[in-house]
Amino acid sequence: MFLKHFENIINENIEGDGEGWTIIDTFGGSGLLSHAAKRIKPKARVIYNDFDGYAERLVHIDEINALRSQLYAAVGNATPKNKRMTKECKAELVKIIQNFDGYKDLNCLASWLLFSGQQVATLEELFQHDFWHCVRQSDYPTAGGYLDGVEVIRDSFHTLLPKFADNPKALFVLDPPYLCTRQESYKQATYFDLIDFLRLVNITRPPYIFFSSTKSEFVRFIEYMQEDKVDNWQVFENATRIVVNASASYSGKYEDNLVYKF
Known part of the structure; x- marks a missing residue:
């Protein structure tokens, strides 16, 4: 703002x-x-x-999108948007996350799967919460050129x-x-x-x-x-x-x- x-x-x-x-x-x-x-x-x-x-997250946008796609497909119509998932649906998503061979962004996962505003520090803490269907419907855009010319320290x-x-x-x-x-x-x-x-x-x-x-x-x-x-x-x-x-x-x-x- x-x-x-x-x-x-x-x-x-x-x-x-x-x-x-x-x-x-x-x-x-x-x-x-x-x-x-x-x-x-x-x-x-x-x-x-x-x-x-955060710059590391930007490098891994393709992998973040790949995991998002898997999670969104798994939820399907089993849980309405912005509603609490069943235990069975949550278990399936936990398994997908655990088996995903790529970058796992905790901030994105929390925003997709937890009740609005909840934050966690580890995947283990994430898995202790109820899951909600807030999975983003589309991929994040790439960030090419976003930090061009900027010194990252x-x-x-x-x-x-x-x-x-x-x-x-x-x-x-x-x-x-x-x-x-x-x-x-x-x-x-x-x-x-x-x-x-x-x-x-x-x-x-x-x-x-x-x-x-x-x-x-x-x-x-x-x-x-x-x-x-x-x-x-x-x-x-x-x-x-x-x-x-x-x-x-x-x-x-x-x-x-x-x-x-x-």
Whole structure:
């Protein structure tokens, strides 16, 4: 939802094709922000910190599609779409997954087979849940060229960002897991806890683009920092905030926030 705002901010603050700039997608996720940054500023150095191994998933799209096809065929008409599978149907799908001689993407499997929003860390945990027929009906498109020109690395943010702290043309793009939310989908159970949040806030400096949500405590925390003049409060003074209203369900409404300063 923030992609257009992200592009506008970069275009307004980085001249031309971005030559001489480094854009660090610190919590790279799917690589979408890295992809967008490289497309609009092609001569900038764009670093995609792929902590969760998303680039590896992109390499294996053909195998992910092959497993999807087998699972979808096996469900057939035995279970209506978005309904709970029978024990017999689940057992057949578990067998297909276990026997599949290829890449098994846990994120995709969870989205196809678990009740909406459920996340798991292992195949064994996946098999403990009831299965639901949410299997995608069509293949994922290939991702050729998606990360062309982007540097893909895997590093912790607290060792990556200090390397560029003194470079005024290094933009910190910060989209961390939201504090105080469930984070089972990340590689480490403590991937982004309170200590990491405080560490990130204290090494942030302009220019930065920081994403967060009212589902976390980020906005309240930086307001507290400025009111009480604690720690790294100056870097958030006079920062610009963009708010987008969002909803996870009919009743689950919240605000997504983008805070930036150049």
